Amino acid sequence: xxxxxxxxxxxxxxxxxxxxxxxxxxxxxxxxxxxxxxxxxxxxxxxxxxxxxxxxxxxxxxxxxxxxxxxxxxxxxxxxxxxxxxxxxxxxxxxxxxxxxxxxxxxxxxxxxxxxxxxxxxxxxxxxxxxxxxxxxxxxxxxxxxxxxxxxxxxxxxxxxxxxxxxxxxxxxxxxxxxxxxxxxxxxxxxxxxxxxxxxxxxxxxxxxxxxxxxxxxxxxxxxxxxxxxxxxxxxxxxxxxxxxxxxxxxxxxxxxxxxxxxxxxxxxxxxxxxxxxxxxxxxxxxxxxxxxx
Numbered sequence: 001x002x003x004x005x006x007x008x009x010x011x012x013x014x015x016x017x018x019x020x021x022x023x024x025x026x027x028x029x030x031x032x033x034x035x036x037x038x039x040x041x042x043x044x045x046x047x048x049x050x051x052x053x054x055x056x057x058x059x060x061x062x063x064x065x066x067x068x069x070x071x072x073x074x075x076x077x078x079x080x081x082x083x084x085x086x087x088x089x090x091x092x093x094x095x096x097x098x099x100x101x102x103x104x105x106x107x108x109x110x111x112x113x114x115x116x117x118x119x120x121x122x123x124x125x126x127x128x129x130x131x132x133x134x135x136x137x138x139x140x141x142x143x144x145x146x147x148x149x150x151x152x153x154x155x156x157x158x159x160x161x162x163x164x165x166x167x168x169x170x171x172x173x174x175x176x177x178x179x180x181x182x183x184x185x186x187x188x189x190x191x192x193x194x195x196x197x198x199x200x201x202x203x204x205x206x207x208x209x210x211x212x213x214x215x216x217x218x219x220x221x222x223x224x225x226x227x228x229x230x231x232x233x234x235x236x237x238x239x240x241x242x243x244x245x246x247x248x249x250x251x252x253x254x255x256x257x258x259x260x261x262x263x264x265x266x267x268x269x270x271x272x273x274x275x276x277x278x279x280x281x282x283x284x285x286x287x288x289x290x291x292x293x294x
Contacts, residue, residue: 003242005294006155007031007062013144015136021071022137024144028152030292031063039067047134051141058149060244061294068137152294159289160239163249166282167232170256173282174228177263177275181222184269221266224259228279231256235286246293253287 007030014023036055038048055064235252238245260283264276 003153004156004160004239004245005149005152006159006292007152007246007294008155008292009148009151011144011148011151013140013147015140016073019073021073022133022140023069023071024137024141025065025067025069026144026148027065028059028062028148031061034059034061035063037063037065039065041068041070044068044134044137047138050138054138054142054145058145059294061246062152156293159293162289163235163239163286166286167236170232170279170282171229173275173278174225174232177221177272178225180271181225184272185220187269221263221272224262224266228256228259228263231259244294246290249290249293250287253283253290256283257287 007028009026009028011026012024014021016022034056036052038045038051040048051066055066231252235249235256238248238252257280260276260279263279264273267273267276
């Protein structure tokens, strides 16, 4: 049996040698599928397929942002202009000047090339690719991924507990409704009979009994009660099963909500109406937790 995992987590792993430092940052949030986004320095983009393979082998769902940061400790690496960042900066300056001109404002731009190069991400250092670096980076990435998985597992345990804490209350409400069904039906039968008598109508006893049976069938919520308990027990079983069960749990929440809605629609008394509302509140609380489960 595997544990429940959240899709929300963060991990950071750093390695270095005498001249360089590399830092992995992995961020994970909820997503319908597994979506991996990489931000790697140019010399290391060739290892992306290997990183993606590791992720797919360990994770089933979630949006994962993977970033590798490089730092030159001796400042002797080749410096290069990040053309995308520089182009974005220059386009921004040009747009600002155009807006100023359109507003009849005078905007003097006096920034030097040195100031432009100092803008974040415009100038960056690029290490030379090395197979020894690749091996170390893949190893440290695996450690970062293990940390991310552990964090997802810890968060998943908290989510599981939050869901389990609400299941007994759901059972209590459903059981209470079931216990009151005979009284509800008796009350409605008496109420309907009294309305007919108050109206001064003459109805054959057999016909009256038929109408009461049809009316009782419209208000009968026994099947909804049975399905609610079945789905609630399935939620408990799926949580015990563990693994990638988020979609299954989300489906069960939809089914629970449907049955609670039907009970509310068939409600003939304030008690069942309030019970339906209480059930939907509980189900929604569980559903919010389940949105983060892998």
